[in-house]
Amino acid sequence: MCWKVTMHLTSMLFLMIGCLISGVYAVLKIYSNMIEVIEWEILSMNSCSIVFTLIFDWISLLFLCFVLLISSSVLYYSGGYMSGDKYFNRFMYLVLMFVFSMAAMVMSPNLISILLGWDGLGLVSYALVIYYSNEKSANAGMLTILSNRVGDVAILLSIGLMVKLGGWNFLYYIYNMNDGQWLGFNLLIVLAAMTKSAQIPFSAWLPAAMAAPTPVSALVHSSTLVTAGVYLVIRFNPILESTYAQSVLLIISCLTMFMAGLGANFEYDLKKIIALSTLSQLGVMLSILALGYSDLAFFHLLSHALFKALLFMCAGVFIHGSGDYQDIRFMGCLVKFMPFSVVYMSICNFALCGFPFLAGFYSKDMILEVALMSWVNFICLWMYLLAVGLTVTYTMRLIFYSMSGEFNLNLLINVKDTNNLMTDPMVMLGLGAIVGGSCLSWLMFPEPYMICMSGIMKSSIMVMMIIGGLIGYICNLLSVNNSLMSLSNYFWVVFMGSMWFMPILSSMKNSEVIMKTSSLMEKVGEKGWLEYFGPQGLYWKLAQLFVIFNEFQMNKVKVYMKMFVLSMLVVLFMYM
Template sequence: MLWKITIHLISMLFLMAGCLISGIYAVLKLYSGQAEIIEWEILELNSTSIVFTLIFDWVSLLFICFVFLISSSVLYYSGEYMKEDKSFNRFMYLVLMFVFSMGAMVLSPNLISILLGWDGLGLVSYVLVIYYQNEKSANAGMLTVLSNRVGDVAILLSIGFMIKLGSWNFLFYAYSMSDKEWLGFKFLIILAAMTKSAQIPFSAWLPAAMAAPTPVSALVHSSTLVTAGVYLMIRFSPILESFYTQSWLLIISCLTMFMAGLGANFEYDLKKIIALSTLSQLGVMLSILALGFFDLAFFHLLSHALFKALLFMCAGVFIHGVGDHQDIRYMGCLVKFMPLSVIYMSVCNFALCGFPFLAGFYSKDMILEVAFMSWVNFIALSMYVLAVGLTVSYTMRLIFYSLSGGFNLGLLANMKDSNNLMTISMSLLGTGAIIGGAALSWLLFPEPYMICLSALMKSLVMMVSIIGGVIGYVCNLFSMNHSSLGLSKYFMVVFMGSMWFMPFLSTMKNSYVMMNMGGLMEKIGDKGWLEKFGPQGLYLKLSQLFMILNSFQINKIKVFMKVFILGVLVVMFMGI
């Protein structure tokens, strides 16, 4: 038991120290306007150098500060949550590898060295998703790793695109990439970000990844795996300053946040509801990036990480307390048994909805007002408004089923707030969920944005939030989901509640077709003609040539006589 306590305590202390150091340096870099770049040349071929690069500017340092802060809280929380697990040490090492991969990705401005963290995230996330070894986890892990592999291939193709520049430090070239020459490269980078951040049509893997332990979900869905795509787009924000890329990204992200908000209102799995809320907020970040405001996207990325990690921690406490049930219909009236955890959960929920003066308010309200001022069309504007209403709706539905509502707990439920490890780690992030938004707002935006909106547009968000909250609470109060209306419209309910059939489309017939096509291509290509004219054929020809050269080098008289006679015959033939 001493080793178990030591490993998560030491991890927390080291990560907290890293958080403090990187936070101080981030503030210094922000106000000095400077950045430091460290390069290590690994290989040089002609004029092309493969370089491992690290960048220390205010963006990377501030983000790594938040990654370390949330990781330290999650690791400390895991000391109690996973204490009965037989592979506790392995779990802690995997989470630390996850944090290291994210750090390698965040600190790299080089497209080749960024693969170290990018592929590390994909590999470790697969291992963590299949941590509980059963068929459901195996399927979820396979869906996760294959979906993310599409983005890995896009990054590899992007490296091929950039080879003609002679360097892969994309920060130096992003401003000079025109649509005429670099449109394919831009779409590949956006595709990579879409797969990592689970945008349509790659959204199915994100709720499926809930098969991982809850501390992993708290880390993955707040500041690591799913935010890697958003962070990549923030780094590549100059390439989005074109009509084609902005329009494509805006359409995809608006559809994603609307679809995720709609699906969360029909979901009963507690962790999947929170996962869909993460998906909705990722759509908000990418949509404001598509409008050209990378600083607002980064602001919301940081503030969202604080309360989303805490939201998963509270969900883990509730799941443990009700006998490892994740269905919100098995919960209810938790406020009477776990008042402190319910307070933290309520703070997170209200921050998610953009309640004034909590962490989510400062970033989300500014994003919506800037979006209303921008050039978005009516469809995108409608999706923004509907996504806000749906967020409040599923939040109030979650509060009704789990925190208030009727008593639906089992007889063996052991609900209490007495665990110190979980409470301390939750208190740290709870403080951030309350004051983090205001502190980041003062730090990143010392000069306020100029917002010019009509009275109707200014009050639109508040009106939609109130309407969404009333609908979300009252409809579930009268059990509208179980009424005959829901049964009569069964197809529509299944369609909206299953993320527009994306999990089915991602795992059924098309996957078999793709695997059959892959097997055929492997048989004809990799094991067929490519072998004959590729590595094996080249090996055979080189072996034959080597045998000829070898026979010359061992000084055989027969060989020299043959060569001499052949030379004489050639001379005689030429003379004739």
């Protein structure tokens, strides 16, 4: 027991020290406007050299500061949440490996070293998703790693396309890659970001990854794995401006934002509701990135990480105290039994909705105003407004079912806030959810944005929030009638509640077709024509040719006699 306590406390201490150092260093870089790059040459071949590079600028250092802050809180929180687990040490090592992989990706401007951190995130996330050894976790882990593998292949192909530049450090070449020849490279970067940040059609893995322990969800779905794709697009934003890839990203991210907000209103699993809200906010970040505002996307990325990690921690306390129930219909009236956790849960929910002067307000309100002020089409405009209303709707639904309402738990369950290891780290993140947005806005935007829009456009955001809150509250009060309406419109409820059938399309229905197609391609291709004209066929042809050459090298008389006879026949044939 002593080893467990020592491990999570020492890990938290070292990560917190790293967080303070990187935070101070980031502030210095912001005010000095300098970038430091460190390179180690690993291998040199002809004109290309494989170099391990680290970049120290304000973006990487500030992001690393937030990653280490949330990781230290999650590790301390894990000491209480996972205290009874048999393989506690293994869990802690996996989380530390995950943090190290994220740090390696954040601090690298080189595509090859980015791939090391990128692959490390995918591999360790698979190990964490299947941490609980059951069939559901195994299926979720397989869906997670296969979806992320598409992004890994896109990074590998983009590495191949950068060979002609003579290096893989995009920091040196990024402003020379704006012509039309790099459209394929741009699309590959966007594809990699879409898979990691779970945009349509790769959205199914994000709610499925909730099979992992709750501390993992607090870390993975706030500041590490899902934000890696957003961070990659922020780094490559100069080459994506005014390209076809940027338009594709805008449409897909707006669809994802709307789809996730709609699906969260039909979900009853507490962790999946929060996962879908994460998916919706990822759509917000990528959509504003597609409009060209990388600084706003990074601002929302950092502020969202603070309250979303705290939201998962509060959900873990609710689940832990409610007898391991995750269905919000089995909760209720928790405000009387867990007032401390409910206060922080309410702060997170209000920050998520963009309540004035909380962390989410400063970034989300600015993003929405800039988006409404930009040249976006009518459909994307309405998707932004509907996503705002849907966020408030599922937040009111979550508050109604879990924190207020009637007490629906088992009478033998003792629900209370007693575990200090789980509640203490919530204080620090709660403070960040309250003042983090304002501090970041003062730090990142010393000069304010110029917002010019009509009164109707300005008030439309607040109107949609009020309408969404009223709809959410009224639908929850009429829960009986709502369930009867759900039965009468069964197809549409299932369609919207299952993320537009995306989990089914990603796993069950098309798996048989894909397996049969791949088997046919293997028989006809890899074991058929490709085998005949490919490596094996080339091997046998070369082997026969080498036998002929060997006959010549052995200076056999019969060979030369055969050649003489053949040459004489050819000459006779030509003169006949």
